[in-house]
Amino acid sequence: MAQPQVALTFEDGITRFITTEEDQTIIDAAYKARINLPFDCRDGACGTCKAFCETGEYEEGDYVDEAMTDAEADDGYILQCQTYPLTDMVVQVPIPSAQAKTGASTLIGTITELDRLSESTVKFAVRLEERDKLNYLPGQYMNIAPPNADFHRSYSFSSGPSDDIVTFLVKYTPGGLMTSYLTEEAKVGDELNLTGPMGSFFLREPVAPILLLAGGTGLAPILAILERLAEDEEFKDPVRLIYGATFNHDIVEVEKLNSFKDKLADFDWFTVVSSPDEEHERKGFVTDHMDVEEHLHNGDADVYLCGPPPMVEAVRTHLNSLDTPPASFYYEKFTPQGTSDGGDEGDAVEVSSKTTEDKQSLSVSSSQVESGEIHRTKSDSAAQFEALRALEIGVASLLIDQLDEEDFAELTKRAEAANQHIDGASFKNAKGFIEANSAFHEFLFERSGNPAMLAAYRQLRTAEVMVAQLDDGYGVESGIPEDHLAFIEALKNKDLDAVKKVVDGHTVKAVETMNKAIETNVTEDN
Known part of the structure; x- marks a missing residue:
C-alpha cells in the first residue's frame, strides 16, 4: 500500500504535499519536509495545530476539550500533532504559506508591461510587492496565476536575478488559458500570483566556454x-x-x-x-x-x-x-x-x-x-561530488537571505552528527558518517521548497559511491569537519563568496578522500 500523501492547503491558496510514513503524524511528516506547521505541545493539549480535514481517513489520536471539542472533531477538525493519516488527505491549514517557511515564495505582482512581440510571443513584466523576498537562479521559473484562477502556468524568467522588474516570455497558444487571459483580459495594473522559484535548470558557476x-x-x-x-x-x-x-x-x-x-x-x-x-x-x-x-x-x-x-x-x-x-x-x-x-x-x-x-x-x-x-x-566519485558542488552553491545562493537561527541550529546539529564519526584523520564509523553527512548536505534542498532541486540532489549517487569505497579506519582529508561548520558560518554572515570557497575546498577534499580509499581498496584486492 502506498504511503498516504497529505495536501496542506494554506489560507493564501498555496498547497504543499507531504508523504507520511507508518505511525507518523502530520506534524512530524511536515517537519521532516521542512514545513513548519504551528504547534506548542505535540500532545493534543493546546490546540495550536488545529486544522480542517476536507477529505481523507485518519486516526485522530488523543486530545483534551481545551484543544478541540468532540463536536469540532465530528465536523472534520483535527489536531495535526495527533493525526495519523490512513489514506490521502486534504487539510486546510489556517495560516499563510510564508508563515510555514515552505521555502518557495508566494508573492503578489503588478503587471507593468504587456506587449505582443510577435504573432507567436507575448511579453509581460511584473513589479513584485516584496521583491527582496525572491531570490532565483538564472534559468529557473515561477508558477504564475491570475488572482482567483484555478490554474497556473510555469514561465521562466527572461530577466536577471538582480533586476527589480521581472519579465517573462509566453508562447501564444490559441485557446490556452493563460494566452487567453494575457491577450483578452489582462491589462497593465492587474495583479498576478507568483510562486517559486522552481526548477533545477540554472546556470552553474561558469568555469568554461x-x-x-x-x-x-x-x-x-x-x-x-x-x-x-x-x-x-x-x-x-x-x-x-x-x-x-x-x-x-x-x-x-x-x-x-x-x-x-x-x-x-x-x-x-x-x-x-x-x-x-x-x-x-x-x-x-x-x-x-x-x-x-x-x-x-x-x-x-x-x-x-x-x-x-x-x-x-x-x-x-x-x-x-x-x-x-x-x-x-x-x-x-x-x-x-x-x-x-x-x-x-x-x-x-x-x-x-x-x-x-x-x-x-x-x-x-x-x-x-x-x-x-x-x-x-x-571518475564516478569525482563526477558525483562535482555535481553536488554545483547544486549546493545554487541552493545556497537561493536561501542565503532567508535562513534564520532555527535553520542554523538544525544545520549545526546535522554537522555535529556527521563530525562525531571522524576521529582525527580517519573514520570511526564510516557508515554512520555517510548517513549523517548526507542529511547535512540535504538540509538546504529540503528547506528550499523546490521539489525539483531536492529530487536532483537525492538522485546523486554520492552516498552510494562513498559506501562502495569507505570503511572504518580509512583516512579522511584534513579539514572536512571544519568545513561543515565554516559553511554554516558563511551562511550566517550572508557571505556567498565564502560559501563558494568553502564548498570548492570541501569538494576537493572529498574527492581526494575517495581517491585514497580507492587506492587502498585496489591494494588490498591485489
Whole structure:
C-alpha cells in the first residue's frame, strides 16, 4: 500500500504535499519536509495545530476539550500533532504559506508591461510587492496565476536575478488559458500570483566556454543566463548562442541580444529558421549549424538548452553522437498545455537517472516542465561530488537571505552528527558518517521548497559511491569537519563568496578522500 500523501492547503491558496510514513503524524511528516506547521505541545493539549480535514481517513489520536471539542472533531477538525493519516488527505491549514517557511515564495505582482512581440510571443513584466523576498537562479521559473484562477502556468524568467522588474516570455497558444487571459483580459495594473522559484535548470558557476541554445520562447531563461554572465566581471570565456525558430516572426528580443556583445568579453549569436517557406540566412535546425570547434570547443564547453520537446530530443541525440560530446549538457523543455487546466498536480516530480561507462544523465519532470543534465563521466566519485558542488552553491545562493537561527541550529546539529564519526584523520564509523553527512548536505534542498532541486540532489549517487569505497579506519582529508561548520558560518554572515570557497575546498577534499580509499581498496584486492 502506498504511503498516504497529505495536501496542506494554506489560507493564501498555496498547497504543499507531504508523504507520511507508518505511525507518523502530520506534524512530524511536515517537519521532516521542512514545513513548519504551528504547534506548542505535540500532545493534543493546546490546540495550536488545529486544522480542517476536507477529505481523507485518519486516526485522530488523543486530545483534551481545551484543544478541540468532540463536536469540532465530528465536523472534520483535527489536531495535526495527533493525526495519523490512513489514506490521502486534504487539510486546510489556517495560516499563510510564508508563515510555514515552505521555502518557495508566494508573492503578489503588478503587471507593468504587456506587449505582443510577435504573432507567436507575448511579453509581460511584473513589479513584485516584496521583491527582496525572491531570490532565483538564472534559468529557473515561477508558477504564475491570475488572482482567483484555478490554474497556473510555469514561465521562466527572461530577466536577471538582480533586476527589480521581472519579465517573462509566453508562447501564444490559441485557446490556452493563460494566452487567453494575457491577450483578452489582462491589462497593465492587474495583479498576478507568483510562486517559486522552481526548477533545477540554472546556470552553474561558469568555469568554461558556454554554448546557449534557445528554441522559441525558450529564449527566456537564456536571456536570464546572459544577464547573469554580464554581471560577472571576471568571466571572460567565450559565450555563443544559437537561437532557433520556426518562422522569422518568432525571432524576438533582437536588440537585447545584440546588447550583450558590448556587455560580455566574447559573445556572438545567430538565428536559424526551420520553415522551408521562409527566407533566412540559415535554414534548418540548430544542430545543422553547430560547429564542434567554434561552439563546442571540442567537448570542453558547457551547453544550456531550453526549447520545445522535439528540439531538446534532437539536440540530445546529436550531442550523444559526437566523438567529443560536451563536458556538461543542461536542458529544459516545457510541455504545451493547450486549453486544459493543466491539472495543477502540486509539486510532485518524477525522477530518472542513468549512468553508463562514459556519461551520467538525470531528468526531473513535473506536470509542465522537464529539466535534465548529462555529464561526461570522469571518475564516478569525482563526477558525483562535482555535481553536488554545483547544486549546493545554487541552493545556497537561493536561501542565503532567508535562513534564520532555527535553520542554523538544525544545520549545526546535522554537522555535529556527521563530525562525531571522524576521529582525527580517519573514520570511526564510516557508515554512520555517510548517513549523517548526507542529511547535512540535504538540509538546504529540503528547506528550499523546490521539489525539483531536492529530487536532483537525492538522485546523486554520492552516498552510494562513498559506501562502495569507505570503511572504518580509512583516512579522511584534513579539514572536512571544519568545513561543515565554516559553511554554516558563511551562511550566517550572508557571505556567498565564502560559501563558494568553502564548498570548492570541501569538494576537493572529498574527492581526494575517495581517491585514497580507492587506492587502498585496489591494494588490498591485489
